[in-house]
Amino acid sequence: MRIAKVLLAAGQSSRFNGCKLIANVGNNKSMIARAVEVLQQLDASPVYIVSGAWHSEITQALKHCNNIEIIHNLHWRQGLGKSIALAANHLKHSGDWDGILFMLADQVELETCDIQLLVTRFQKTPTRWCANYGKRLGVPAIFPYDDFDLLTTLTTDKGAQHLLRGSGDIVNSILINQASTDIDTVEQLKRYASKIGT
Structure with a gap:
């Protein structure tokens, strides 16, 4: 069963006053690079990153990453749904x-084992x-092919x-507090x- 892995990273980070996705989150690794690594460890399929407001910065931060594809959302101002x-x-x-599978790039406590629970x-x-x-449902989330058109x-x-x-x-859910x-x-x-x- 093939599940496409998508990292949502198009937002402006308006409350951060800069591009939070290139900030160091430990081990001299940027937030966006860490998120890509979490998804890459699931399987050998590519990771798709949807960039937007900080497209150039994200592209630069991931220039050494293999097996990724960056999809540039030119209409990122329209919101996450776009x-x-x-x-x-x-x-x-x-x-x-x-x-x-959708995941947000700033979910810094998620590990590959958490995502694997959903995949399994x-x-x-x-x-x-x-x-x-614990109080609500959200990403990471997986949608079946029947939902693609929607x-x-x-x-x-x-x-x-x-x-x-x-x-x-x-809608099925798993308790993942780290999310x-x-x-x-x-x-x-x-x-x-x-x-x-x-």
Whole structure:
């Protein structure tokens, strides 16, 4: 079963006052490079990165990475939904995929083993799967091929939230507390760095 791995990284990082995705998150590794590595360790398929506001910076930060494809979202200001739609449309026409896995580049506490939990469950039951943060559902999430057309229509800043939280379709979830941590500000990054001892 083939699952496309998509890293969503098109946002402006407005609360960070700069490109947070090139910030060091330990081991002299940028946030975006760490996220790519987490997904690469799942399997040998490529990692698709949807860039946007900081396309040049992300491209530079990943210049030494192999087996990746950067999809430039020129309309990133339209929100996360546009990035998801762009990726879904690209993958719909570029391979025999059974599903799409979406992850946010700033989910710095996620490890490959967390993503593997979702993949394993999806392989057994190929429906929508996502992380349960304890209070809500969200990414990382996997959508089956049957959702590809629907994903290509997304336009809102809320991404695919309504497909995970508000639809009448079956959505399976796994408790992944690490998914609740993301970095939006310099202060949050400092707290994270202090926590991991960098």
